[in-house]
Amino acid sequence: MKLKISLFFAFFIAISVSIFAQDKNVILPPNWFNLDLTANGYFGISTEKAYNELLKDKKPKKKIIVAVIDGGTDIKHEDLKDVLWTNAKEIPDNGIDDDGNGYIDDVHGWNFIGSKKGNLAYDNLELVRIKRKYEPKYRSTIMSTVLDSTEKKEYALYKKVQADFGKKYDDASSTFPVYIIIKKVMDSVALINKKEVPSLEDIEKYKADDETEEYVKKIIRKGAKDEGSIEKFYTTIKKGYKELEVMLKYNLNVNYDQRAELVGDDYANSEQHNYGNNDVTGPNADHGTHVSGIIGANRMNNIGILGVASNVSIMTIRVVPEGDERDKDVANGIRYAVDNGARVINMSFGKGYKWDKKVVDEAVKYAESKGVLLVHAAGNDNKNNDIEENYPTKYYDSPEAIAYANAHQKPEKLGFIPPKPGEIMNGQGMGRKPDPFAKPKPLDSAKFNLPHASNWIEVGASSYKDDDDLKASFSNYGKNNVDVFAPGFMINSTVPGSKYEEYDGTSMAAPVVSGLAALVLSYYPELNPTQLRDIIIKSVAKVDHKIKYKNDRDENVRVPFSEICVSGGIVNAYNALKLAESYQLSK
Helix, strand or coil: CCCCHHHHHHHHHHHHHHHCCCCCCCCCCCCHHHCCHHHHCCCCCCHHHHHHHHCCCCCCCCCEEEEEEECCCCCCCCCCCCCECCCCCCCCCCCCCCCCCCCCCCCCEEECCEECCEECCECCCHHHHHHHHHHHHHCCCCCCCCCCHHHHHHHHHHHHHHHHHHHHHHHHHHHHHHHHHHHHHHHHHHHHCCCCCCCHHHHHHCCCCCHHHHHHHHHHHHHHHHHCCHHHHHHHHHHHHHHHHHHHHHHCCCCCCCHHHHCCCCCCCCCCCCCCECCCCCCCCHHHHHHHHHHHCCCCCCCCCCCCCCCEEEEEEECCCECCCCHHHHHHHHHHHHHCCCCEEEECCCECCCCCHHHHHHHHHHHHHCCCEEEEECCCCCCECCCCCCECCCECCCHHHHHHHHHHCCHHHCCCECCCCCCCCCCCCCCECCCCCCCCCCCCCCHHHCCECCCEEEEEEECCCCCCCCECCCCCECCCCCCEEEECCCEEEEECCCEEEEECCHHHHHHHHHHHHHHHHHHCCCCCHHHHHHHHHHCCEECCCEEEEECCCCCEEEEEHHHCCCCCEECCHHHHHHHHHHHHHHC
8 A cells, every 4th residue: 555655644643643642661560550659659559558558467348349341351361260250149051040130141240242143342433323323314404404403403413423423534544544554564574574573673674665665664663662662562553453443344334233133132222131141251352351450450379460459359241342332231231230249330431422321320320329339431532521521421411411511512513503582594593603613611610510420430541650741641631520540551451361461541540440449448348439439539649740731722731630630639549548447437
């Protein structure tokens, strides 16, 4: 594949912002997220300090079940097999629902995106599902088309997803060729030299076919330097290639939809609970296995890594394909976790659109009523969650919430702006065209007093060094909507096949907090989720200096850490356990 050098350079500059946004040319201890800033020099959460100083002579009171709602977990992993939740009431593989909970042979959890026919590996983004739903109805709509109030809202949503779809498709289709040619050169050089990964010396010796390949060699040299090794750079390129391939082939493909065939539920019926299968590993368990290891990888087996919590059982609930999770499955996953004894639920997933928020709200309320803490990843788009939509969310749909959202919506995200009293446009009252430069109305405290869950912690991702780059460059943030930050950069954890890899993301930060919650609960099981949330937020290690990031207007800014999250700090196990002890004594 040949690209003009000018286009190739432009595309590479665009993707290199995300690939090399934060320096990875550093070797971190595999356990850095559990270390202590003062004692070890890494801004971890002081887990080891807590075990060594606060817990060495104490015995945990209870084993805590943590549900990992994700894309599946490798239950045979050497570092996880001994910390799995096991349903003692279920006889394995007898094809009978022994405990009568509606799920046959659910020994280690449940998979809501599969059936006897197999497992759903890929799915669309939610915006594609919305586009597919409304396109037949609104494809030919123009400004003069008469629409009732409900149709106006549907049309506005349709125009919004149509615009977002176009941008995502253009970005993916223009960037993919860059990954293709970089991977092609590296694979070719590896094949010539009979290696899995070529060395930099191999790259230098490779005779480029054209000017583009010569430029690719420069990119590989730079990438290897910035990533710390050519092996790490090759891994980054392979992951980027796979993600973009999946994005174009499945996530953004309006014609792709295997839900009915592979799951076979009545998708329109949100009250349906008993569907799926017991294959909790599924076809791609990388993400869920990594998350599970952070929470509770075996601390006693002298192999692999050290999870945050030592007295924990990991319950696996599979609802997330490679694509956006569906609200019905999320709600059922939460309910399954609650009904089977989970005290903490980790949710390292999210999306920008909702389909059936009501069913998720009801499940969150159910978890709240049963004393279960929900820990959710804030997202990896460097966006302000006080402004941008990010689902699921702790805020319940309500008349107040809808009124607030309408008042603070960005005009360019709407298909129209409702007309002022007496104002008629095109003779139909469809409103004015949006001003693309208009800003949303300033946020106020009203939103943050709206009905919301008291058992919810929203987590951003931090890096390892206590400097102005402490906020991971990719992490979403929000002065009012992101509660805490936790390590989420170059986190080494479990992946399928009893292997270990470093991942970045708020998906890694959330399980750090889930592990911390389980650790505190194992010694203080009487705490309810509101109290536990309060302890985790109040016990953070405060960040007393400014940090830098790019804001929602793409401006470089430096602000106090308290401007990007509620707590103004990084979660800390040592502080949380001390506060939990005093909390108990003061009751």
